[in-house]
Amino acid sequence: MEFSVNHPILFVLAGLLVAVVLAQSVFFLVKALRRSKELGMDQKKLRKTMVTAAIFTVAPAVAIVISVMVLSKTLGLPMPWLRLSVVGSMSYETVAATNALNAMGQSLGSGDLNAQQYVNVLIVMTISIMLGIWLVPLIGKKLQKGMKSLANRDAKWADIFSNALFIGMIAAFLGFVFCDVSRLWTAENGIVEVIKEGEILTYSATSGLIPVCVMAVSALVMVICGLLMKLPKMKWLSEYALPISLVLGMAAAIPITGWLG
Amino acid sequence: MKKMSYLDSVHRDGTIWNLSVMVLLLAFPVAVCVIFRTMPEWNSLAVGLLATAPLYWAVGAIETVTYVPMLGAGGAYLSFVTGNISNLKLPCALNALEQNEVSANSEEGEVVSTIAIAISSIVTTLIIVLGVVLIVPLTPVLQAPALQPAFDQILPALFGGLGVAFVSKNWKLAVAPVLLMLVLFIFVPALDAGTVGIMVPVSALFTIGIGRLLYKKGVL
Structure with a gap:
């Protein structure tokens, strides 16, 4: 059979795998919902949780679709479709594909892949990120048991421990938002040159402030939502506060980038 | 026979699902080989894997240990x-725990985070399917230069809102780690988008240390 990166059979194979992953999500959703009824949890509240989760997911998921579009130009559509529906990301898949092709004396985007190159790229992508998928079954139970026994011994400390993990993660990402602020004082003549994948990219000195301003807008929107939620008529806002701050932050990025970029 | 607890059944089902998906993912390249009558180029494959796998496996191991206690069993x-x-499932679960006012360590918390993560996974998968089906008409719209800044800034837009919600409720715990991360990310040039994943466990460990200290002193 003549190979092409967009061969219909590849769509069928990727589609089957995506269907299995979807089935796993549905399975766990049903299982958790059943358990919630046994525990006598407020079903109305849970329905709201589901609505919030769905709305919140839309914008990040559209960003993933954009990554699929970008990668499909060199790798065809089925491979990025599958890869970004399971663990992976645009930057990871690009690195993996580049490493696989470089080892064959090729480079990403230098022409259409043949079947052998396609298989090599696919195997490198699949295996190199396949750790968590089997490590969770291996050590997940032990880690969870550890948390559980901590909670049994000292419930208050266990809550602080969980909160510390969450805060730790958020602090790291807040720090990341500021990582290019140093362009303000490292810039020469108001311009910073960054070498990325062999290309020289130029940024303005103030470009590092873009993510900071976007974050500030999103934080401000959240504060306003938090205040409005206290009004009895505005209680419904609590379901939408996070998605609203996300989308308004993203929208603000457009004028802010025009201004500081 | 003793009835299996909910959590034990989550671990059993999760193991079956994850290992099955893993086998299927590995079967994809095998199927391509069989259907198109080709074989991998083994030497280049070894070189490609050596260049990629060790780094991502190390990161994966750290991520597993860091994220599993936050995600809950089903969510993990x-x-x-x-x-x-970090950019989707965990914020979704955190927001859901917050909304339902349940502790991450309770069984209610386990159920809530599983529901949020499952819904988020389903919606993501379906939106990608939609994107693949409609790629021809959607490409010029989503890749319009005017919209690019919005998608470039998705993480700051996400963590601004999430940060306010979480930091305001735990501000005593949050001051030190936030300050430390700000200083590190501003003044250490090596820290950027590529290394933020490595800084998550560092920051988490530091925050746990601070939490222990404040707890012992009776501040928390």
Whole structure:
């Protein structure tokens, strides 16, 4: 059979795998919902949780679709479709594909892949990120048991421990938002040159402030939502506060980038 | 026979699902080989794997240990199959815990985070399917230069809102780690988008240390 990166059979194979992953999500959703009824949890509240989760997911998921579009130009559509529906990301898949092709004396985007190159790229992508998928079954139970026994011994400390993990993660990402602020004082003549994948990219000195301003807008929107939620008529806002701050932050990025970029 | 607890059944089902998905993912390249009558080029494959796998396996191991206690059991099995943990699944679960006012360590918390992560996974998968089906008409719209800044800034837009919600409720715990991360990210040039994943466990360990100290002193 003549190979092409967009061969219909590849769509069928990727589609089957995506269907299995979807089935796993549905399975766990049903299982958790059943358990919630046994525990006598407020079903109305849970329905709201589901609505919030769905709305919140839309914008990040559209960003993933954009990554699929970008990668499909060199790798065809089925491979990025599958890869970004399971663990992976645009930057990871690009690195993996580049490493696989470089080892064959090729480079990403230098022409259409043949079947052998396609298989090599696919195997490198699949295996190199396949750790968590089997490590969770291996050590997940032990880690969870550890948390559980901590909670049994000292419930208050266990809550602080969980909160510390969450805060730790958020602090790291807040720090990341500021990582290019140093362009303000490292810039020469108001311009910073960054070498990325062999290309020289130029940024303005103030470009590092873009993510900071976007974050500030999103934080401000959240504060306003938090205040409005206290009004009895505005209680419904609590379901939408996070998605609203996300989308308004993203929208603000457009004028802010025009201004500081 | 003793009835299996909910959590034990989550671990059993999660193990079956994850290992099955893993086998299927590995079967994809095998199927391509069989159908198109080709074989991998083994030497280049070894070189390609050596250049890629050790780094990502190390990161994966750290991520597993860091994220599993935050995601809950059901959420962890799902998240490590469907990915996008720090930018999507975990914020989704955190927000859901917050909304329902349940502790992450309770069984209610386990159920809530599993529901949020499952819904998020389902919606993501379906939106990608939609994107693949409609790629021709959608490409010029989504890749319009005017919209690019919005998608470039998705993480700051996400963590601004999430940060306010979480930091305001735990501000005593948050001051030190936030300050430390700000200083590190501003003044250490090596810290950027590529290394933020490595800084998550560093920051988490530091915050746990601070938490222990404040707890012992009776501040928390």
